[in-house]
Amino acid sequence: MRFMVIVRANADSEAGVMPSEELLTRMGEYNEELVKAGVMIGGEGLHPSNKGARVRFGGKQRTVIDGPFAETKELIAGYWLFQTASLAEAVEWVKRAPALFDNEEDCEIEIRQIFETCDFGAELTPELRAQDDRLREQIAARQ
Numbered sequence: 001m002r003f004m005v006i007v008r009a010n011a012d013s014e015a016g017v018m019p020s021e022e023l024l025t026r027m028g029e030y031n032e033e034l035v036k037a038g039v040m041i042g043g044e045g046l047h048p049s050n051k052g053a054r055v056r057f058g059g060k061q062r063t064v065i066d067g068p069f070a071e072t073k074e075l076i077a078g079y080w081l082f083q084t085a086s087l088a089e090a091v092e093w094v095k096r097a098p099a100l101f102d103n104e105e106d107c108e109i110e111i112r113q114i115f116e117t118c119d120f121g122a123e124l125t126p127e128l129r130a131q132d133d134r135l136r137e138q139i140a141a142r143q
Contacts, residue, residue, distance in 0.1 A: 003082045004081060005111050007107070009072050013101070015048065023099075030098055039083060045078035046078050117129060
């Protein structure tokens with residue numbers, strides 16, 4: 001099973017405050033442990049929302065909204081992609097993560113399972129499955 005592990009933003013991450021060398025070292029050690037265990041398949045930190053944009057869909061109309069965005073607690077500062085046998089295993093790995101911000105502020109990490117092709121049932125026709133497989137192969141070839 002694949003999971004997206006979502007790290008919520010805080011005031012420092014939204015202000016563009018970079019992590020200390022100590023925190024980067026702890027995170028590097030944790031990521032190394034995840035990779036060695038075959039759990040981590042991806043992950044990155046994100047720039048603050050003032051460097052981003054949103055596109056709002058309203059029927060056929062598209063509206064671009066430039067950052068920054070309000071409600072810092074609803075924003076994402078980074079993510080990991082995990083591959084584990086279960087949600088419980090993903091939770092156990094997340095519980096081992098170091099404190100994610102230098103200020104030791106409370107934070108939450110959300111864990112969400114990623115849909116697999118087989119989850120879509122009959123609506124995902126053989127043609128659509130073939131298209132999905134082809135696209136995944138193209139993405140893998142570019143990496």
